[in-house]
Amino acid sequence: MSLEVTPLTEADIDAYIRVYWNAFTAVEGNLESVFFPEGLTEPVREYLRSGFDLSDPSFSYILVRDSSTKTVLSVAGWYHQTKHLTDQEISDKEEKARKERAEQKPVPGVNFTAVSDLREVQTKTRREILGGKPHALLKLLATDPTAQRRGAGAAALRWGLEKADDLGLPVYLEGSVMGKYLYTKNGFKDVSIRGYETYMRAMLTL
């Protein structure tokens, strides 16, 4: 099967959300059913849509399609931090994110307490593993369950690894148990600390 990787446009955001949702909710014990206990309702979809800022160059969202049918098979979200951050800059960034979470208006079907708990664990883990170091972060990688094991996830990962190489950045991610095979195959090492690996593994390219 021939695959094509394209940047996400406004028109494809719902397709991105659909693939993300289908992929993660198919996994037993997934966090999405904790974060969004009522499922992918319209308010939840709207909340997820609001999380995309396509004008921010630090974020790259991509789609992997079947070139002949144009069906979206896999999606990924990348973040690039190209400068070294001081401890103060990290703290300011963390506080800003906390403030935004605290000011977030309730959305029916979104369990903000659970979302916030995970963000805090991620914040602490990233601070310990990365400090202020420049890095590429794989925020999300998902392949529709009907299209898995056909190379689409690997194509989305490769795209990001090549971009990180071009920028001279190591790649960090918190991956699911399911993604572990793909990541170790592509040069990631497990750098998990404490109990973080209960749900996910922190991994870093060397």
Ligand SMILES: CC(C)(COP(=O)(O)OP(=O)(O)OC[C@H]1O[C@@H](n2cnc3c(N)ncnc32)[C@H](O)[C@@H]1OP(=O)(O)O)[C@@H](O)C(=O)NCCC(=O)NCCS
């Ligand atoms: C992880 C995930 C993105 C992989 O996507 P995919 O499109 O199926 O991956 P690929 O077909 O490109 O797989 C590439 C290689 O990874 C490994 N791999 C992928 N899934 C695997 C699995 N379930 N078991 C064992 N190895 C696996 C294999 O080595 C595979 O190559 P092969 O099929 O030639 O043996 C997909 O399983 C998924 O969306 N899972 C649910 C969401 C998730 O956990 N996302 C990752 C966390 S951020």
